[in-house]
Amino acid sequence: MKTFEQYLRDASGADVIDFRLRATSIAGQPTTFYVHPLGKDGETLDFTVIGNALVPNSAAGLDFGAAIQALKAGKRVARAGWNGKGMWIVYMSGMSLPPFSTQGTDRKVNDRTAKWIGEDTPLETLPYIAMWTVNAEGRRAWLPGWVASQSDMLADDWTVVG
Incomplete structure (x- = not known):
C-alpha cells in the first residue's frame, strides 16, 4: 500500500503539482476523503480519517x-x-x-x-x-x-x- 507521502512524491515526479481533494463528512460516520491529480490522469487515493491517522480505504x-x-x-x-x-x-x-x-x-x-x-x-x-x-x-x-x-x-x- 502506497503511503500519502509516497503518493505525493510519485506524482511530483510525473510533473503533477495540483491535486483535487474531496472530503465527505456525514454525521455519525468517519470523515473520508480522496486525492486525485488535477487536470491529469493518475492514481486516486481514498482515505478515512481515524483519530489523527489517515487510513487508506483499500482491500x-x-x-x-x-x-x-x-x-x-x-x-x-x-x-x-x-x-x-x-x-x-x-x-x-x-x-x-x-x-x-x-x-x-x-x-x-x-x-x-x-x-x-x-x-x-x-x-x-x-x-x-x-x-x-x-x-x-x-x-x-x-x-x-x-x-x-x-x-x-x-x-x-x-x-x-x-
Whole structure:
C-alpha cells in the first residue's frame, strides 16, 4: 500500500503539482476523503480519517499502527495472512460494574466473576483487544485479551473489515 507521502512524491515526479481533494463528512460516520491529480490522469487515493491517522480505504495493506488506529476508532480489523476465514479483532473499552450483590440493576458483576473477586466488590475492567475466532472444535469463539505476535506487529497486510 502506497503511503500519502509516497503518493505525493510519485506524482511530483510525473510533473503533477495540483491535486483535487474531496472530503465527505456525514454525521455519525468517519470523515473520508480522496486525492486525485488535477487536470491529469493518475492514481486516486481514498482515505478515512481515524483519530489523527489517515487510513487508506483499500482491500489490504495497512501496517500494525494503522490497524491499531482503526481499532481505537471502533473498526474491526483482520490480517489477510490469517489462516481462518472470518477472523477479526476489535478494541473493547474499559468499563465499571457495580458489585454482584447490588439490587435493582441490569448491569452488574456476573456470578462467575463474583466467585473470584467477592460478591460485594465492584469490577473495573481495563481496555483490551478481543478476537472473533474459531475454537479447537471448529465453532466460533470470542477470545478476550488477544495478543499480537511479532509477525502480526510487523505485517503490512492488515485490513479494515466491513
